[in-house]
Amino acid sequence: LVKERVTSQDVADVAGVSRTTVSLTLNEVQTVQISQKTRQKVIKVARDLGYVPDAAAQALASRRSRIIGLLLTRSPHHLISDDFFTQIIDSLINVIHQQDMRLMIDIVEPDHQQEIYINLVRSKKIDGILLSGPRFDDDALMVLAETSFPTVLLGQLPDSDFCSVDVDNFSAAQTAVEHLISLGHTSIACITNTSLSYTASKERLNGYRSALRNSGLKFDPDLVAYADFTVDSGYECITDLISRRKGFSAVFVASDTVAIGAVSGLKKSGLKVPQDIAVVGFDDISYSRYMDPPLTTVRLPASELAHKASEMLIGLLKEGQPADKHLLLDTNLIVRSSCGASLAS
Amino acid sequence: LVKERVTSQDVADVAGVSRTTVSLTLNEVQTVQISQKTRQKVIKVARDLGYVPDAAAQALASRRSRIIGLLLTRSPHHLISDDFFTQIIDSLINVIHQQDMRLMIDIVEPDHQQEIYINLVRSKKIDGILLSGPRFDDDALMVLAETSFPTVLLGQLPDSDFCSVDVDNFSAAQTAVEHLISLGHTSIACITNTSLSYTASKERLNGYRSALRNSGLKFDPDLVAYADFTVDSGYECITDLISRRKGFSAVFVASDTVAIGAVSGLKKSGLKVPQDIAVVGFDDISYSRYMDPPLTTVRLPASELAHKASEMLIGLLKEGQPADKHLLLDTNLIVRSSCGASLAS
């Protein structure tokens, strides 16, 4: 399998052609015509010899590494989890492999973010960046913006020039909360999915506020708690909210994972879902429909998001410009039983 | 940030030394002594110029890409999920970054597995392989075994010569089932986490059988159902088991994710957990303690597994041989309330 390294020279020698021809043939260079005969011969010899181009040599000469970098933002203590993180990677790899490219994963540490972008870009280790979970407080991102290095955000960063693929977190959250309002709830708490430095988190909170406003309900800061992506934080947030004794009858949780903790906390406090408190989540992770009660939530098309984002990035790499610079995919409210029936009935 | 590419020649010119000296200094080559003066000068100039070595050139010349490949096995329809997949990546990246290396992720498709190993190895795109979830039916793995390409399994493959880091799935499962037996259960069903092609899955099932045998209980194939890593499959498996009307009073589910589906199915069938059916899971994912009822399960040290595995691989790369070729980390049974009290009481 790896005994002796086969180079393009070996292929050329055996096929009786030059290295140039081997390269031209194997790379299917369109601007040059290779005769059927030599073409097939080269291909056959290459296969017989088990020739695989040296990635480093290829990258050095062509100035393209054929590697896409997926940059993940790390929340305070850990990577952002959720089971569709896997879906994203899965989807990404599928698209990327079709282009004979590979996926490199990196974590953007809140502290030395700057460094990682610069190193990645300058070392030319990757051809493009897919950035998941952009944050407002990511200064290095601004620097990156000025380099015109091919980048696509999985999410959005207002006022930036980055290409992006996202869902409309604002209106999705608004719809979710409106659902609660339509059931007759007038005092609705909110647990964010994470810190508001994350653009998605802020948008979801804004959607919540907007829904309240549109229905003439007052926004009460005391009815908002801030989670950190984890189940644990959901449990803590709801416990905290309950202790404030503001008497809400429903809660909008901007993450299913966090909602699982919240529902657990409600039960622990002797509150029944949905009889005492209605709950609506966000994301529709695979566990949600099997919760007790099944969770009403907003479906996020994780695979499609990743699929579109990687296609957009590849478009950027090949054509220089993608068809659309910004894409917003649809979400939809999945009504299950965690909100119960209308309070009126 | 990226306007003009700075090469080692530029650094050499400005510092008034040769490229050799720059390379020697920046790579901290131990076999050569560079005077403090030049050393500091080179470092300063490099930083001032924002010099970052070209990864491709470095790889080509040094024959090391400084990239570790994480190979994921794909189950029939999707990547293996679970929230500690994230933990593994997180932990991996931490260790790898400390070595100034990066992580590349790839998926091993059941069909053309062979291809991916060969390409990865031959193209020298990666320096080492970390293979998660080895399977018995992975023929290409045998080919890989003969190449002596640096590889560490996150899991085990009996009768192979691969380095590996794993937990003792067999005895962990055995312990979990013994717990059920100690509570007085004599008819215990089992839902595997996935297909038995996965070594871990088979070991867990064997542990289940062993526990039964040790207690003089008969193994009944009709009490076993096979899941596929998903919550959905857990729901289906338990529904199937119930429909067989074998009258079990407990079920050992070899995956918490699958167990979530199973518990949901039990409730749906009007069975109470743990009053009617005791449930014990495996993995201790973050959702488990917040389930209703909280799930008794086996804790799998995901981060440590990844940490040890990456350290082992790095040992392989640097010293040629790691301290230990095989590592087994401890698991422990986390008793929560999904098993209830002893039947006798």
Added chain:
DNA sequence: TTGTAAGCGTTATCAC
């Protein structure tokens, strides 16, 4: 202690 020079295995620019 530092410099010279020969690769590393491709791709790409020209001639032929």
Added chain:
DNA sequence: GTGATAACGCTTACAA
């Protein structure tokens, strides 16, 4: 259509 011949930017014997 095909083949020399430069790059590409670095590492690393080997010299000095």
